[in-house]
Amino acid sequence: MIRLIDVSKSFDGYEALKHVSLTIADGETLAIIGGSGSGKSTLLRLLIGLIKPTSGEIYIGDQEIGHMTEQELKPIRLHMGMVFQYSALFDSMTVGDNVAFGLREHTDLSEARIAEIVREKLHLVGLDGVEDLMPSELSGGMKKRVSLARAIAIEPSIIFYDEPSSGLDPIMTEKIDELIIHTQRALHVTSVVVTHDMASACRIADRIAMIYEGELIAVDTAERFQRLKDPRVQAFFHTLRTTKEVCP
Template sequence: MIKLENISMSFHGKHILQGIDLEVQKGETLVVIGPSGSGKSTLLRLMVGLLKPTQGEVWIKGQEISHLSEDNLNKVRIGMGMVFQYSALFDSMTVGDNVAFGLREHTAMTEAEIQRIVARNLRMVGLAGQQDVMPNELSGGMKKRVSLARAIAIRPEIMLYDEPTAGLDPIMSGTIDRLIMNAKRVLCVTSVVVTHHMSSAFKIADRVAMIHGGRIIEVGTVEQIRQSENPVVQQFILGLKSPSAYVRRRSEMR
């Protein structure tokens, strides 16, 4: 569904990504982990065509998108939903109008059909009856849920999540994790989730890719990542101060 080939990305001469090769299979949830500033969110923006790579190719469902016009990119994006880190709701619109936005822009549905989908999606994320509420009346977790309801309204085949649990308490983070898994189960979507929360990553992932220094340093199942021999991977997933701390811990255990 998604394929990145030899992707590099630079801003003002600074290398953000270097030589990225990555594939996401239909129906799987790939979680991308790594320290802040390592290029995780840049990967998502390349996948949805918000950025064009300095080098390499981005393939979505067998179509290379990095050289498409904006009109043709929009045709590809209709099949993709994205949940942004800060929700990115339209503050001047009600919750219902936020969820309905993509349907009104990109479909020929009647208003009655749109309202049925809005009501159904808000029920799915636990916000039934909140159509007339304004975004500034919502908590951070509720905004994330509205953003998810909006993203799945057009029944996308691909979902991209940028730090969906950032800034949320453990209970609400668990709620968002369950909604991501439910969207996969109900809609059969292919998902890419960027996060630095390891509890969420290990709960929702089919596979995990770790990016460090602008490069993918390891890809594997949750168990493979847990058992990785790479000290940098272990430093990150265990929250250690340095890779050498993991090496010392291994030596002590022996």
């Protein structure tokens, strides 16, 4: 589904990503972990096409997107859903209008059919009957769910998540993790989750990829990942071990 071949990205001489090569399979959930400033957000922006690589190639399916124009990227982005770190809902729109936004912008569906899809997607994320509420009336966890409902309304083949557990308490974080797993299974989508939360990555991911100072230093299953001897990897498991949690 996604391939990066020797991808690098520089900003004003600073190399944010260095020769990253990575393959993400159709239907896989990949968690991308790393500390602040490691390059994981840069990688996500490259995959969405918001920025261009300095060198290397990025494929979505069989299409190389790394050097496409905005116009060329539009039809490809219709197959992508994005769940933003802080939900990024439109404050002036109801929940229903937020979820319907992409459908109204990019399809010719009737309002009756759009309303039906909105109800379906909100039901999928466990939010029945909230169409008329405003974002200001929602909790942080509910906003994340609405953001996901909006992302899946256009039935994408890939969903990108940017720090989905950011700002949530441990109980709500686990619920969002369960929702990510449920969405992947229900819709058979490819999921790419950028997170700094190792426990969350262990719960949701088929594989974990770690970015450290712009380099991809490890890619493996959650079970094998915790056994890697690299001290940079082990540092991410320190908190888990002190709380008696480990990847299954």
